[in-house]
Amino acid sequence: MKRLYRFLLSHSSLIFKGFLFLVSVVIVVYFFPREGKFRYEFQKGKPWMHDVLIAPYDFPIYKSEARLAAEKDSILKDFRPYFVFDSTIMSVQLPRFNDHFDEVWGQFVAETYGVEDTFSLPAYSSLLREINSKRTEYREKGKFWLEYVYSKGIVSVPEVFNRVNNPEDMIVVMKGKVAENVDYKQVFTQKEAYEYIIEQVRELYGEEGEQEEAFRFFLDLDLDQFIEPNLSYDDVTTNRVMQSMIENISLTEGMVQQGVRIISRGELVGDYEYRVLESLKIEYEKRIGAMANRFMILAGQFLLVFVAFAVIFLFLLNFRKEILQNYLKISFILFLVVLFVVISALSLKYTRISIYIIPLTILPIMIRTFYDARLALFIHLVTTLVIGFLAPNAFEFVFLSIMAGIVAIFSLTNTYRRGKLFLSALLIILTYILVYSGIGIIHEGDIRQIEGINYLWFAGNGGLILLTYPLIYLFEKVFGFLSDATLIELSDTNQPLLRKLAEKAPGSFQHSLQVANLAEAAATKIGANTLLVRAGALYHDIGKMESPIYFIENQNNGVNPHDNMEFEESARVIIGHVQKGVEIARKHNLPVQLIDFIRTHHGTTKVQYFYRSYIRKYPENMVETNKFSYPGPKPFSREMAILMMADSVEAASRSMKDVTRESLHNLVDQILDYQVNEGQFDNADITFRDIRIIREILKERLANIYHARIEYPND
Structure with missing residues (x-):
């Protein structure tokens, strides 16, 4: 028993995540219809694409909805x-x-x-x-x-x-x-x-x-x-x-005897054939539902949905492990998938509206907004396939939805631009229209035979996509995400906290602006989140507002309070700006993602100046390195790693006296090599290729900044 308890305790995180996936599977299966699904797909006026169909048993020919409605109207x-x-x-x-x-x-x-x-x-x-x-x-x-x-x-x-x-x-x-x-x-x-x-x-x-x-x-x-x-x-x-x-209206108008040929491959499904096929479908689903195999239907549905969610789990495990480690991020993805499947199931069961009115492309847009395009596409594909088990004309629905989802993902690169969303909605509508028209022409042979009502559903679908903006804001608050629009708002230098930084620590504010520009340029080159890294850079040193005079960039009168302090005390003050920055950020309700930039922008590095000064002055003493080291954690994303590099390089370049292109290049190489060797980027998903590109960008941008001070050779 103790062994089992220890096992459950040690694997509690994984068990809970598995429980989330299992609950999602159960919810989706609960809303699935319990009737057996007719194995044949057919449409009126289109060729029968299957083998010859023989009546498996006697069944009545049911009147069409239009016929029953006409008889009811006649009675009334x-x-x-x-x-x-x-x-x-x-x-x-x-x-x-x-x-x-x-x-x-x-x-x-x-x-x-x-x-x-x-x-x-x-x-x-x-x-x-x-x-x-x-x-x-x-x-x-x-x-x-x-x-x-x-x-x-x-x-x-x-x-x-x-x-x-x-x-x-x-x-x-x-x-x-x-x-x-x-x-x-x-x-x-x-x-x-x-x-x-x-x-x-x-x-x-x-x-x-x-x-x-x-x-x-x-x-x-x-x-x-x-x-x-x-x-x-x-x-x-x-x-x-x-x-x-009304109740005495006969629902049927004839019988089909067992063994009678209903339709052969290639024959057009006319009015009569369509009614016979629809009647066979109704009778088939009745018989399946009346038999004792509802449990088997439920088991089959559970198996299919379970496999779909298992595929999502494996994708996250192999390619986006950081999402799998965060309960809120997992919950958000599962919530969206379940939401759209349930809406589709309820719509098909209780309403007469077309499934094409459901704005399924909101799903990939949401995931694209908070994660990336690859994950958005994958989740959209899986969700569309699951809904395809419910939708009539499954192939047509799946193909249309996948095409529209791909267009949505690649047309909406910047959700913070309102015009982009409107343009994306128009492109999605156009995609639906073009693909549906193509399918219709293939089936009908004449565009005039296509059901025009579906074009209205597509237009309504596009209109509902405009709900994305308020939904993004809602999900931001519920799940603790950061959208591009919020990042742009936070990056405004007129924000009260940034204005306070500019007033109390103007040197640190200017330093933050320079770091933001350097980090943004580097993030652009390697495909990182430029808005996130810029916002993180602007707020990373807000802890210096508490004691601005202790930081060299704010010392304008030549007085340095560290001259009268012990090295350990000076290091404590310098290191303390990180924790103070976290406290200020929380007090002002900054998002946790930006607080992480404050915590990690120095990683676990040492305050080198005071550390080396202490060693030189007290060579015989044992150095307590923890007194001169930042508490961390180390950067755990590409954006945080970029900020650490840009911050260190920009701060070091300010103290250079003899600025040449070569000295700037050496400075960048020295700092980045030190950070790599110290393992500061071990927890970040950044490659050596990314670091090499960032290295070149920092050299180029610093050379541009100090252009007037660089002495060029006479030749």
Whole structure:
């Protein structure tokens, strides 16, 4: 048990990194579809590229989505909404009508015949009979017309317009348990019902002459107050019947018998063949999913994804080991890969948008921004291949994505220039269009047959690429990276910390500027990160602000405080500027990458002047070299190594009295040889060829700087 514990403890870093990769594999596999993937690729109107296909079993021919949608639209178009007939409305309104009729009739008789009570006029029996006859007639007519409009049905106006599509529609009226189809034109609104009754009065009695009193009486009756809607829309029944009719739509339209030849190699996939092939694909995936081999599908997916991530791991192990040693850097790469695979899987599963709208080229752009082009290309290739298992027309998708990714990597060399990103987006769109058009012409033989909608997806893809800038800023903060834009911002000499350095230690500031120029020139020649090395050079001596007078470049009045100090104390002060610089940098929230330049710009070298002075003065004493040595660490990147060389050479050149081209060359050779022999660059990924190039650049630039002081031979 102890042995196992010691093994786990000693290999904890590797185990945790393996765990990160395993978690990424599990997440990706989780979002993979569990259905088996149909082995054949095919497209409508294109030749069948496989061997002759024979139906392996009986299967139905499924209707196309367009056909099903058309049938559904037809049902919805002809569907008759349901209304409930309420007979109680009329039962309530007719008694009200009778009471109101008697009241209005009394007033009508008094105004028309000049009497108040028709039942107290025995002298006018003939007139009485006429009045009673009209009362009975008018009451029966009013009641009949009300009963008629109620029997036809009265609806409120909004319900008519909201539920009925056009005047030719039919509706279904539910009277108890009986459903009756009713023509929409026969149903009244409240306004139409009243207008119908008035029209009947007009036709029967007229508006003038002897019958004018009848027309006036019915107007006075104000029958509109007894007309209420008795048809109400039945939302529950309507939706239930509609849903039932839609569910009863047949999904199939025929069968294919086992053993029937479906298509042969070279035949065009026409409409019928396409529907048969799609039906076979659906049936195949159903059968695979219904069988007890879902576990096998899952195992196959896990194996494929595991191999893909293992390839990424091996690439980093062999070519970018420094990334594999950093948890945040590994997490960032794995996060991007998982993110784009998951987005693609969810898009294909839950949406109808094309997979080409997903800006997959953001992945290589991000990795190119924070790492390098080779790693960006490799990660993009692996991610594209994994997504290819999900995408329809996998070869077309993979080829298009790889071409677009390559263009993205090589067109966006400087992400800090906004115009570059816009130009890169245009080039990516153009690449998609050209490659897709080429594939389409090969398959279709005619550019007019290509699906034009995909060009819109490509344009949307290019537009989404412009999200790269805010994403770069976000990932910088989350994962602790440095983008080119941030480095340029930090390299601005108007930054508060640099202005403070210029005020408190002007000599050190000028020295930093010269070192930055030398380091940038060297980095350019060997292909290192020029922006990073320049920013590191500008901040590498900020620790001298605490005690600027102790550094010779800031001693303008001829007073040197080291003259009155012991050599060990002087060395301690000089060495201390490194730790003070780290403290100042952290206080001002400088990125850790720049702090590393401060820590490593002297490596583990000695403060040679005070070290040698101590030996000369105390030759009999044992020298404690740690008192005269910088704590390190040694530079562990090319950029840090460049800064160490440029800093040492520039500082030493300032103390030269007799400056000639030869003396400058000797100085550079002497300093760089010493640093190499001391093993200061052992931890940096820098080659002897790089050092040779840097050596020549430093000689050339120093000669240019001291040009006016160099004495040339007379000949």
